[in-house]
Amino acid sequence: MTQAKFPSPYELPAPAGAEDWRSMYPYYMTFRDDLRAEEEGKFWFCDSQHWPQPFRPFESLTVEFAVKALGQYNTRHYMVPPANGVEARFHNGYCYLSPVAAPPEDIPKRVELFMQRAGYYFGNWDRLIENWRKKVLACIGEMEAVRFDPLPEMVPMEWIESGAGIDNTVPLLDAYDKAISLCYRTWNYHFEFLNLGYAAYLDFFMFCKQNFPSISDLLIAKMVQGVNVxxxxxxxxxxxxxxxxxxxxxxxxxxxxxxxxxxxxxxxxxxxxxxxxxxxxxxxxxxxxxxxxxxxxxxxxxxxxxxxxxxxxxxxxxxxxxxxxxxxxxxAALQAERERVTQEVRELLDGEALATFEGKLGLARTVFPYVEDHNFYIEHWSMGVFWRKMRELSVLLQQAGFWTDANDMFYLGRNEVRDVLADHCMSWGVGAKPIGRKHLDPLIAARKKTMAALATQPPKPALNTPPEVITEPFTIMLWGITSESIGAWLGRGSGENKLKGMAASPGLVEGLARVIRSADQLSEVQPGEILVAPVTAPSWAPVFGKIAATVTDIGGMMSHASIVCREYGLPAVTGTGNASSVIKTGQRLRVDGNTGTVEVLAEA
Structure with a gap:
């Protein structure tokens, strides 16, 4: 029997009007025709958990910086035994990832290296975490201090008197380069502890599975819930x-x-x-x-x-x-349930096994808060300052005559922006008009049309032929990509009115669906509805008290959506693949967060 598969990126057309989308992104981040055989031999899944909408060219740097930093900590810092990083490609404006396994022959040596390197971090966790906070706050402070000043009519007289020997274009270019460098540094910091947090939890998870093969993923997760972060x-x-x-x-x-x-x-x-x-x-x-x-x-x-x-x-x-x-x-209820479940497991162990359990659980609880804390300091705080500075630069260049709208800069890649700054500095320095507007007006207009076209078509959940069995641990824990979920995306095990996903947070509820594709729609959510989205953000927590349950397209047991839902006592099914595309607002749903099923009971 022919194995079911997803479309090839080489055979999946762009939406009408977006045929030239590849020109917006770096050459190394798209599927190349001259690498077709190699790229079609890999399984790619859409990371709508982090990038649920098509991104403009400048925003693509978040993919590059995040994916590179994730990989480096597996591959170059801690030498995680089974896994290197993930490769990333853009297709029709969305990000697709493919896990890179470590060479099998390297694993024995990497086990030794991982124990040494990760062991040092685990053994000095509190001190190193405090050092991490200082580094991140210093980085935020440096970013806040970045200034983009308009170029003056002439160099200040004080610079003449001090013999500065430079003009105002030097600090302008330095400020841009520093902002990009600080953003890159921020994403290095992001993953310094995150992969270790997942590794410690995964180690505890695997111990529980080995000793209790029938234990549910949800039951294991309960033993680290009820955290203050x-x-x-x-x-x-x-x-x-x-x-x-x-x-x-x-x-x-x-x-x-x-x-x-x-x-x-x-x-x-x-x-x-x-x-x-x-x-x-x-x-x-x-x-x-x-x-x-x-x-x-x-x-x-x-x-x-x-x-x-x-x-x-x-x-x-x-x-x-x-x-x-x-x-x-x-x-209090979460902590009480955590201790109840933990005690039940303890009573089934003794001797060395019990001691091992206590050690692995203790480590998982120690490192687990970082799995959520970093999100506030990096994605929210650090990136908030970065985007604010970039909007300031875009306005400066708008006022200098390079584009019409205040945010047009984001339709250019970060290196294209560097070229615009070079044009601005060159024309100012020689006292001539910049070339930019002639070049940029048609380019930005075309890219706006491309972006609008890309937004009309939701992404396929995956590309190419999936492996028979998904074994890469981080792919399972973070994104919820399992053999079972892939089967559900391909229509196996799902009925016409039933979706299968990850049992992410316990509870069984019925209610009307409210499909949300962006935070701007949150005001539409009514009390008692079931929130259905490509993914939720931690900042949506204030609406969690109003809704009955959450359903997402992507996300594993350790995704932010899953963790936040558990901490708010909200039933959740994640990793459904396409719930936000196939479910309609107003349909009556039954969501079972204990089994990971979503059933459409009645039409709107």
């Missing part, structure tokens, strides 16, 4: 602000949170208003460095720049508090 602080701060507003009898001042200035003015005019405003201001640094997206796109909306977003969440929490609802994350 910085990623949840932004939402916690909003809840504290809501409670304070109710306590100070300010609730009716939040009737129209979309008008931030008017709302804050009403609060200021009330008794106790100054106290609330001080708390509001105090929460912003650093916790409002949080995006409603995921940090990989230049137009992500950050709370600190769009105060209507957090203020709207506060207003919603106020209403729920007044209704008598408990808006807190169920930490």
């Amino acid at each position: 910085d990623l949840f602080r932004p939402d916690d701060e909003l809840k504290k602000l809501a409670h304070l507003a109710v306590e100070l009898d300010l609730a009716n001042a939040f009737a129209n949170p979309a008008d931030v200035a008017a709302t804050l003015a009403r609060v200021a005019a009330r008794p106790g208003g100054e106290r609330w405003l001080a708390a509001w201001k105090g929460a912003q640094d650093p916790w409002f460095n949080f995006t409603s997206g995921n940090g990989f796109y230049a137009d992500d909306k950050y709370w600190c720049e769009h105060l209507d977003i957090p203020l709207g969440y506060v207003a919603d929490y106020i209403v729920r508090i007044q209704k008598g609802e408990n808006i807190e994350r169920p930490v």
